[in-house]
Amino acid sequence: MQFILKAFHEIEGIGAASGLIYQPPYLYLASDYSSCLYRYDLPQRQLTRIALFADCPELLPKPKKFDFEAIVLYDNALWLFGSGSTQRRNSAVCYDLASAQTNAHTTVVSPTIYDLSKLYEAFKRTAQLDDAELNIEGVIYHQAQWLFFQRGNGKQAKNGIFTMQGDIFQYENLESGVAGNVSDWLTFVPVQLPVIHQVNSSFTDAIVVGQTIYFLASAENSSSTYTDGEVLGSYLGCMDLNSKIIQDVQLISTCHKFEGLALYQQLNDKIEFLLCEDNDTEQLNTIIYKLSVALD
Numbered sequence: 001m002q003f004i005l006k007a008f009h010e011i012e013g014i015g016a017a018s019g020l021i022y023q024p025p026y027l028y029l030a031s032d033y034s035s036c037l038y039r040y041d042l043p044q045r046q047l048t049r050i051a052l053f054a055d056c057p058e059l060l061p062k063p064k065k066f067d068f069e070a071i072v073l074y075d076n077a078l079w080l081f082g083s084g085s086t087q088r089r090n091s092a093v094c095y096d097l098a099s100a101q102t103n104a105h106t107t108v109v110s111p112t113i114y115d116l117s118k119l120y121e122a123f124k125r126t127a128q129l130d131d132a133e134l135n136i137e138g139v140i141y142h143q144a145q146w147l148f149f150q151r152g153n154g155k156q157a158k159n160g161i162f163t164m165q166g167d168i169f170q171y172e173n174l175e176s177g178v179a180g181n182v183s184d185w186l187t188f189v190p191v192q193l194p195v196i197h198q199v200n201s202s203f204t205d206a207i208v209v210g211q212t213i214y215f216l217a218s219a220e221n222s223s224s225t226y227t228d229g230e231v232l233g234s235y236l237g238c239m240d241l242n243s244k245i246i247q248d249v250q251l252i253s254t255c256h257k258f259e260g261l262a263l264y265q266q267l268n269d270k271i272e273f274l275l276c277e278d279n280d281t282e283q284l285n286t287i288i289y290k291l292s293v294a295l296d
Helices: 117-127
Strands: 003-012 017-023 026-031 036-041 046-051 068-074 077-082 091-096 101-103 106-108 112-115 136-142 145-150 160-165 186-190 199-209 212-221 230-240 246-253 258-266 270-277 285-294
Touching: 003 246, 017 270, 017 285, 026 068, 026 258, 077 136, 117 145, 117 160, 117 186, 136 212, 145 199, 199 230, 212 258
Parallel strands: 017 068, 017 258, 068 136, 136 199, 199 258
Antiparallel strands: 003 285, 017 026, 026 036, 036 046, 068 077, 077 091, 091 112, 101 106, 136 145, 145 160, 160 186, 199 212, 212 230, 230 246, 258 270, 270 285
């Protein structure tokens, strides 16, 4: 896999970027330390903060953060998903793009907030994960199917993909603590990812282009879904959408922890992605990178 990675845009006013969506001319970004959604106008180089919770500070200390690690466009709305690594991080927020009302640099909306506790419990039972091991880092919606990417940076190092058909909220009909017929609508496919310096890499985001899943994975020297560790590198990989078999994987950086992936454009000879980085600091500065990958 031949690639070129270079800085694309620098954005002041947002840090710890954990996911992004490109909807020209805007970039929408999530931050795992923030209670806001961010919209960046690329031509105007203008950042807008979108408050998702009433009476909630923009930046939150680690024990209180919602840990939005995945963002996906579905049904003309942006969905932000918490990682599930603590009870506080079991929320999803739906931001309706059609009904948003913008006033200067502040967007006034009434997003819909969902509690995913039951769904995430079903995830843990299905994949046999301890409470501290669930860590959702990427979400894809494609043709009535939801794919949730589990980052295996817990003690079992279990990477994989949860697959659901149809309604994401059908689990609400389950009795609390009862698996019911979960296996009828939820499956888990383990995925083996590269090892760098004896540390397993793990999913950090994923998108679908055609019949191919492109994913990011990073290696971090920590066996905790809560505590950060030394960053050892990041990978870009691709797998078949149906079989979930990895077709190629390439180390793209030895120092960056890339956590967000979006399609920028697809040309005859290459495909270009936009990447964002969680630098594990409270610095309100984010660099967006462009990754160009040659097509065979």
